[in-house]
Amino acid sequence: MKKTLRPATIAAHAAGALDPQSGGVVPALQPSTTFTRDENYALTRPDNIYSRDNSDNLRQAEEVIRKLEGAAETLLFPSGMAAIAAVFRTLANGAAVVVQSGIYWGTTSWVRDFCARRQITLIEADLPDLVKQAQQSGAAMVFVETPSNPWLKTVDIAALKAAIDAVLVVDATAATPILMQPLAIGADIVMHSATKAINGHSDVLAGVLSTNDIAAQIWQDIRADRKGAGAILGPFEAWLLTRGMRTLPLRIERMSQNAIALAQHLFDHPKVADVFYPGLPSHPGHEIATKQMNGGYGGLLSVLVDGSREDALRVVAKLQCFLRATSLGGVESLVEHRHTIEPHTGIPENLIRVSVGIEDIKDLIADWDQALD
Numbered sequence: 001m002k003k004t005l006r007p008a009t010i011a012a013h014a015a016g017a018l019d020p021q022s023g024g025v026v027p028a029l030q031p032s033t034t035f036t037r038d039e040n041y042a043l044t045r046p047d048n049i050y051s052r053d054n055s056d057n058l059r060q061a062e063e064v065i066r067k068l069e070g071a072a073e074t075l076l077f078p079s080g081m082a083a084i085a086a087v088f089r090t091l092a093n094g095a096a097v098v099v100q101s102g103i104y105w106g107t108t109s110w111v112r113d114f115c116a117r118r119q120i121t122l123i124e125a126d127l128p129d130l131v132k133q134a135q136q137s138g139a140a141m142v143f144v145e146t147p148s149n150p151w152l153k154t155v156d157i158a159a160l161k162a163a164i165d166a167v168l169v170v171d172a173t174a175a176t177p178i179l180m181q182p183l184a185i186g187a188d189i190v191m192h193s194a195t196k197a198i199n200g201h202s203d204v205l206a207g208v209l210s211t212n213d214i215a216a217q218i219w220q221d222i223r224a225d226r227k228g229a230g231a232i233l234g235p236f237e238a239w240l241l242t243r244g245m246r247t248l249p250l251r252i253e254r255m256s257q258n259a260i261a262l263a264q265h266l267f268d269h270p271k272v273a274d275v276f277y278p279g280l281p282s283h284p285g286h287e288i289a290t291k292q293m294n295g296g297y298g299g300l301l302s303v304l305v306d307g308s309r310e311d312a313l314r315v316v317a318k319l320q321c322f323l324r325a326t327s328l329g330g331v332e333s334l335v336e337h338r339h340t341i342e343p344h345t346g347i348p349e350n351l352i353r354v355s356v357g358i359e360d361i362k363d364l365i366a367d368w369d370q371a372l373d
Ligand SMILES: *Cc1c(COP(=O)(O)O)cnc(C)c1O
Pocket: 079, 080, 081, 082, 104, 106, 107, 145, 149, 171, 173, 174, 193, 194, 195, 196, 205, 206, 207
């Protein structure tokens, strides 16, 4: 019976997290950093010693994601970047790594710094060149993001894995485990910024890694390093995350519906030059996204206003239902002028990145219409 549970049921039940002590239908929040031993010095609860290593709230949140991801093991970190850093820190000095170009700027920026400090050869490449670079460089690891932020590029995970020898790590933040399960199609490790849609309420910073290959050296190193170096999510954040994830499938369904409707509307709008969204048939990654995602294309899209930097900023200023703020995946819609944030990375000056929330689509479309007017 349990094996056949579907994502909406797993999420709504928080993978069965209850509070046995009170009979509560939601888990208790347990902030204790340390756990008692009895007179014989045996642990009261053998799996609880110290909260840098173990905490019930952390395990509860990890179990929900593990089940949604179809993974053997899931580890939570205090941010998405902490999860990414945990992966890269396993690389030996002098190793080579291939990282997709044009991905989340925070990743690119930190990885460049880190690789320079550690004498790691960093090869940044876009598809299809990325495959050749991975084959020729003898890279230990390939890191990609799909759909990517803010270009919405798609990577064919199965095809990439079949073509390379390296460990394949996929940042699937924009898809969430609801729309895509990268481990089932070839990824060795899947990563998410749980700060985004997994939590969905813009009030928790968290990152997550999952794998099916627990015995792999890289996973053993990641797990040992999280425990030893203490990059752990706190119990309150884990508790909030478990709460947020109860509605994850519902939120993703609505966000995807809203996003495709908005993308289509803006694509046809005379004052819009282009829309990047994998759900649009005109998008170069549409076929790949349709093959490896199910149930929608997520809430992230980018809009090229037909005009200058000033025109784009004027549109952003006029929007009312879309808050001007970075980040994505929350219940509230956000917009960001990416060129202002990363001016030297080739982001078009007229690009507006949009995170579509769960509001009424009529309000969202009307808002863009008045802003573009
Ligand atoms: C936000 C984000 C990250 C970083 O996650 P944080 O939780 O902000 O540290 C990594 N990758 C992608 C695609 C993101 O959107």
